[in-house]
Amino acid sequence: MYRIDRRLLEHFDVILMLLIVLTCTMALFNLYSASMPSPGGGLAPWMKQSIIMVGCFILFFVIISFDYKLLHILNYPFYFIIIASLLLADAIGATAGGAQRWIDLGLFNFQPSEPAKLMMVITLASYYARKEVSGGYSFFDILPPLGLMAVPFILILIQPDLGTSLMLIIIFASITMFVKLRWSAYVILLSLGSGAGIFAWLHLLKPYQKKRVETFLNPEHDLANQGYQILQSKIAVGSGGLTGSGYLNGTQGHLHFLPERHTDFAYSVLAEEWGFIGSFIFLLIYFGMLFWGLYVGMTSKDRFGTLLAFGVVTLIFWQAVINLFMIMGFLPVVGIPLPLVSYGGSSLITTMMGLAILMNVRIRRFNPITGGNH
């Protein structure tokens, strides 16, 4: 067996851990309120989420005990497992909400598109860490990661889950831009992207997906369906006022005015019950965790660590921004959860794995050659 390096314990980041635990605790408390009154039948959402959460923390410590460099290798089986799961979900997955997105695992429905996002982060980080080009990457340099991204992208798109598949593009774009592209590559990518976008609008998008985009452009138009949910969310958030209606006292969620109140719109419940002050504190902690993730990236000992840290922060950040924008009425309902806050096992496990990788990079920030810290 291996012995745990003493320096690993010394470098364990208490602040990062504290931010994660705080966020998870608040999220669970909120989920308890958001699942009231319980839909009945089986475990209440908050209970399920708590059980998964415990499992996630065990997984967290398992992951940080291995060196993140192992991901260079683990990435390959991981990638193929995800692709296989996506194919499985597409083929035989249980039908939920008119989309084939799930594989029933008993305790929760496993949604392979969630870990696919993390898998994308690891794959890209691994690729860009190993292939370093001076003066920025050319279009041909990024063709392999583009191809690696395209496969899960298409598999998720046909589920159909437009939101998650677009998340893959956003992650790809963020990381690729972060490692710097040549101008020529930008031009080619942009023209290809817009061409694909127009083609998709004309031939690939399902009517309900088009409707979502149209609703976004003209939110008051379709009050009964899409706009209704957003409006109800705004009412819930706004009615919280400065100090909120008090924990468990929110009316909009409990009386079902708020749709998807424990999943996509879980944060609306928090905002209603805790008001602006509660929102403010929670967002400071939540974004504090992201800033700390950037700090992890800045202090990592190598390129792979930095890219992994950046990737994980990107993954959480964009989902949070999209979800919060949706809740606040800036975006249509796209089905992107707020990581850690929204109910959902797949998303929770994925996010916790990402945070574990972050911690992993953090505790191995010492340089084994020079022995110094960054």
Added chain:
Amino acid sequence: MKFSLKLPTAKQDQFEERDDVSLNILQKRLIGVGVIIVFFLVVILLRFYFLQVTKGDDYKRRAYNNRIRISTVAPPRGHILDRMGREIVTNRPSFNVALVREDSRDIDGTLKKLGPVLGMSEEELWGRVREASDTPLYLPVTLKEDIDWQTLAYLEYNNREFSGVRIEVQPVRVYPYGDLAANIIGYLGSISKKELENADRSIYSGGDLIGKRGLERLREADLRGEKGKRYTEVNARGFEQQMLDGIEPMPGRDLQLTIDVDLQQIAENYMLAGEKSGAVVVLEVNTGRLLAAVSTPTIHIEDFVGGISRRKWKALMDNEHKPLMNKVVQGTYPPGSVYKMVTALAGLARGVVNENTSLFCPGSYRFGNRTYRCWKHSGHGMVNLCQALGQSCDVFFYQVGQWVGVDGLAKYATELGFGQQTGIEMEYEKSGLVPTKAWKQEVKKRKWQEGETLSVAIGQGFNLVTPIQIANMTATIANGGTLYRPQLVEKVIDPEGKVVEQFKPEVKSEIKDFSHFFQLIRQGMEEVIQGKRGTARQLRIEGLPFAGKTGTAQVVKVAQYRGLRDEDIPYKYRDHGWFTCYAPADKPEISVTVLVEHGLHGSSGAGPVARAVLKHYFAKRLKEGTLSAQE
């Protein structure tokens, strides 16, 4: 751990050193990333600040509106009672199915499911919803009124399947006496868009019941009461969670009428049993209280509860007996011989006749180059005023009329209340018509022919009167010259039992210094009943001397029907039969006026109805014999 470190460390030495600079560049870039994240955080916080603090109160109100439904509770409408306090109209609860569009997330689906349950087509239900398209979405739209217990139980039990559907309890009218006095009471209906436009929106809203006809309409303000309010918390599917607060509805005020249900019923039954269309009016001669006012055929008032069907409405409109018309005030007819009292009064007042005047009736009267016949072709011989009234001699009144002139007749007709509304609390009262020379010039653009005066004098010609006018005239003659405004409402009683309005006799005008003339006319009217040759002597009631006058109003002057037997004349060309009377003869209390449309003769068609009313009214005293003792 060992395994994991091996593979990367093999390469590590090669690029770890040269990587140091580029790693630094990459890590510096994270500062820029941090700035971007800060930017988004600021945007998000500002937006939350805007939603929660700047617009917080606005959204709080909307959240409140989201969950709080203010529903109105219809008040029980005031009851309508007869003079003895017997309930002619009361209420019972009706369970209505209503849809709150705002609460129904799938109106189409709900209506689809609801159709078979309510026995209505989807199109009908949509029609109801569309009718209310311009009302706010939180207001319920009534889909069906007055569902039965089984439907109610089904909907309540399966309420989760019908999102946004609510059961509302609304008091509706019940009529313990059936169609009795339907012409007076009128009916309710859903408030129309037009009515709603003019209505006080704090009182009325769409779907409310409002008085459409009769007292229900005229006394709407008294009867309607005040709506209650109920604040309930509902969830997004429109299911009520809990009741928070409420204001009890205030019941409407009760109307106690001057009507006597028994008299009304007897008169109505007599008319209906003989399939007589027409009107009966019973008045207290010394107060103007209306004891009965019948118009036949009657409407089926129950048909109007919950809205009358188009088919039934059309049938009512097309009926040649005009059941929708309240003939008491809306029917105008030639008065025929009952007008002779007017001619008599005019003659007496102008001094052209007095109690000693006797005129000879040979059976006809020659005027100009025309012969005016008396109804009795063999003639009445020498008759005075009393006999002329008693035997209804046309020739006598031709001459009186001719001496007084048409404008003279009109003057006294007007004093007796003709040509104007009596002012009774009934809708669309007609004024009738009292012809004058000026009227003819203006309306007909022709000069008055003297011969026409003769027709007017016996109640033919241009004269038009309503049954209530004849009744009021009879009362005025009976009481010696006081013209009352006939009234219908004895009391208005508020829900606590306090009397808010009390009947007071209302004198319209008094005809002074004519008491002697009225006495002479009364003698003549008594002769009609009590005289050996009285035209209505067969109506005599043992122990109750009374006075009256028959009338036969010609509908058409068509020679071809002359000499035909009555039943051979087509219905619509038959004469109208009038009978008006007061009783007792010496100390009048009530007047009874009966009109039978196309009833041929006053004494045979209309008389028995009046006789039945009188017999009932005086039944107790007749039994005790107290009336005949006075004689």
